Amino acid sequence: MDFKNKCFSPECINQAETEYCPACLAKGGIKPYVNEQFENNFKYHSPKEGQPERYQLIRDKSKELAYLINGNCPNSREKSLAITNIEQAMMWANASIARNE
Template sequence: MNPQIENNFSYHEPTPGQPEIYQAIRKKAKELAYLIDDLAPGSREKSLALTNLEQAVMWANAAVARHDK
């Protein structure tokens, strides 16, 4: 059994305080998304920037869910 695989592919029920952390991460990312949307011209690069920002939020939330501080 591989502990990392077990951890990465398991459901992690939010602990007290985690939903607020998720909201804070999403709020800041949304601010940046709007900044990118407002300032960057429509392009593949802009789309990639927004996609990668979404990925960053997902990975940040996964870090919070999977690991204790």
């Protein structure tokens, strides 16, 4: 689908590249839905005061657990998945801080 005409009116001659085409909206065009969570999740979140230290704490504890599992579990698909899931948990925990503060 071509999203250059954001009013989604196939008859639009304005080829609006803004949030919606005012001319087509006045004729019954549809204003696109904006998902606020998507807007937040897919933007850059610059670190705020105190956050980098908390990110590092989460990374350090995640690494500690990864070493524990690596040293105590036999090499296997399950071990690889456990370490992958630690990485995911670390990233999601840090995203939680970045996205919601």
